Amino acid sequence: MIQALLLDADDTLFDTGSAMLRSGSGVAAELWPHAGPVVWDGFARRFRDDPEGEFGSYTRGEISFAEMRSRRFAASTAAYGLALDAGLRDRFEEAYHPRFRTALRAYDDVLPLLEWAGSVGLPVGVLTNSSDLATAAKLAAVGLAERLPGAVVTRDTLGFGKPDARVFEHACDVLGVGVSGTLYVGDDPVVDAGGSYAAGLWAALLDRSATTSAWAGRRATIASLAVVPDLVSGATAGEWSPGQDLGRRTGHR
Ligand SMILES: [Mg+2]
Incomplete structure (x- = not known):
C-alpha cells in the first residue's frame, strides 16, 4: 500500500x-x-x-x-x-x-494531483536537493507554498541531499509513514528514482518527454503526474503488477 x-x-x-x-x-x-x-x-x-x-x-x-x-x-x-x-x-x-x-511556472498536472491527494487524505511532502531559502522562494513564486505547507525537506535539513538513503528516510519520518509505504516521484534517474528505490520507497521516474507510462515491481516511469493516482490505487500488494498507461493523459502538462 x-x-x-x-x-x-x-x-x-x-x-x-x-x-x-x-x-x-x-x-x-x-x-x-x-x-x-x-x-x-x-x-x-x-x-x-x-x-x-x-x-x-x-x-x-x-x-x-x-x-x-x-x-x-x-x-x-x-x-x-x-x-x-x-x-x-x-x-x-x-x-x-x-x-x-x-x-518559473508550475506544471499543469501539479494542482490536480494535490487536489486529488487532499480528497483521498494522502499526505504529500517535498524532498529537494535545493536549499531552504531557494525552495521557499520557488514554491511561493508558483503559488504552491500554501498547498505544501507541511513536509518540505531540502538539502539543508540534514546538510546533505539525495540520493543518500537517510534523507529519504527522514522525509518519510516527517510524513509519518515508513519508506515502504511512500511513493517518490522525481525527474532524475539516479538521484530521484535510483535513490528512492534503493532507500526502500516506491520509485517513479517522471519523464515528461515520454509518451507512455509503465510500472512493475516497485519502479515506474511516468510521462505525467496524472498517472500517480493509478500508481497509488494499483499498489494494493507489496509491489505493482506490471501495468502501463498508453498516453491518453500524457498531453496533460
Ligand atoms: Mg528534479
Whole structure:
C-alpha cells in the first residue's frame, strides 16, 4: 500500500531548467550587452548544465549554496571569455533571482494531483536537493507554498541531499509513514528514482518527454503526474503488477 507521496521539486513541480535558461540569458544580456545572443544563451545553458558538477558537491555537503553558484558563474564566464569580477557576480545574483521567479511556472498536472491527494487524505511532502531559502522562494513564486505547507525537506535539513538513503528516510519520518509505504516521484534517474528505490520507497521516474507510462515491481516511469493516482490505487500488494498507461493523459502538462 502507498500511504504517502513524496515529490521532487525542480523540473517535477515546476520548470526550473527552462526558467534558468530564460533568466540566465536575460541577465547575461544586461551584464555583457555587446556579447550577443549566442553568448548570452550559451552562458545561461552552461551555467544551468553545470558540467563541473558543482551542484553535486553542494548536495553532498562539501560546499555552500553560495559557493556552488559562485563556482558555476566563474566557470561559465571563463568558458565564454566574459569579464568577471566580484562586483559583476553580485550584480548577476541580484538580477537573476527576480527574473527566475518571474519565469518559473508550475506544471499543469501539479494542482490536480494535490487536489486529488487532499480528497483521498494522502499526505504529500517535498524532498529537494535545493536549499531552504531557494525552495521557499520557488514554491511561493508558483503559488504552491500554501498547498505544501507541511513536509518540505531540502538539502539543508540534514546538510546533505539525495540520493543518500537517510534523507529519504527522514522525509518519510516527517510524513509519518515508513519508506515502504511512500511513493517518490522525481525527474532524475539516479538521484530521484535510483535513490528512492534503493532507500526502500516506491520509485517513479517522471519523464515528461515520454509518451507512455509503465510500472512493475516497485519502479515506474511516468510521462505525467496524472498517472500517480493509478500508481497509488494499483499498489494494493507489496509491489505493482506490471501495468502501463498508453498516453491518453500524457498531453496533460
Ligand atoms: Mg528534479
